[in-house]
Amino acid sequence: MSSDTVETVRAVRQIRRYDPDPVPADVLRRLLSVARWTGSSKNTQPWHFVVITDRALLRELSGLRPNINWLSRAPLALAIVLDGTAPLSEAYDEGRVAERILVAASALGYGGGVGFWGDESQQATAKRMLGIPRERTARSFVTIGKAISREDPRGLRRGGRKPMEEIVSYERWGNAATKRA
Numbered sequence: 001m002s003s004d005t006v007e008t009v010r011a012v013r014q015i016r017r018y019d020p021d022p023v024p025a026d027v028l029r030r031l032l033s034v035a036r037w038t039g040s041s042k043n044t045q046p047w048h049f050v051v052i053t054d055r056a057l058l059r060e061l062s063g064l065r066p067n068i069n070w071l072s073r074a075p076l077a078l079a080i081v082l083d084g085t086a087p088l089s090e091a092y093d094e095g096r097v098a099e100r101i102l103v104a105a106s107a108l109g110y111g112g113g114v115g116f117w118g119d120e121s122q123q124a125t126a127k128r129m130l131g132i133p134r135e136r137t138a139r140s141f142v143t144i145g146k147a148i149s150r151e152d153p154r155g156l157r158r159g160g161r162k163p164m165e166e167i168v169s170y171e172r173w174g175n176a177a178t179k180r181a
């Protein structure tokens, strides 16, 4: 892996403002292929992806809660649907697949974002809107599109990151780095 590739991975951020142009079919196909090949607990592949490009539907879904209002302007969203049989490992697998899609989108020159539909009743509404069976878990989505800005349209300040010393210990919890990182 080249250092440029590593930098692409490091620099992946949440994009919430997109050009309305459709995401080309070959880009979507490649992202879905990345999703399909993501590793999962016991290789259960507990996922299904609903590709959403319909503007009215995206607008309706974006109204589920204010924190995802930017979804209405995304050209494409993938609703992540899980089998709903193994909550812990499925949550882990869901995070892995979402992040891989974001990283792959970035590598292809696209921006991506993740979001939650909301609480159980909002999840149930999203499932109804998308025709997802009730017994499945559907709580998150990934948006994809060309980024027109990295600003947060909700007016929230962009976050930096905690310092390295705060998040890493060596050999034992609380042992700070000396000259290692």
Ligand SMILES: Cc1cc2nc3c(=O)[nH]c(=O)nc-3n(C[C@H](O)[C@H](O)[C@H](O)COP(=O)(O)O)c2cc1C
Pocket (backbone or CB within 6 Å): 012, 013, 014, 015, 016, 067, 068, 114, 115, 116, 117, 158, 159, 160
């Ligand atoms: C599990 C999860 C749920 C998220 N849900 C939302 C959401 O509902 N709405 C939203 O705008 N961002 C959501 N985000 C995005 C986070 O706010 C974002 O990853 C974080 O602020 C870091 O953004 P940055 O990498 O651009 O600094 C979610 C992220 C994760 C990992």
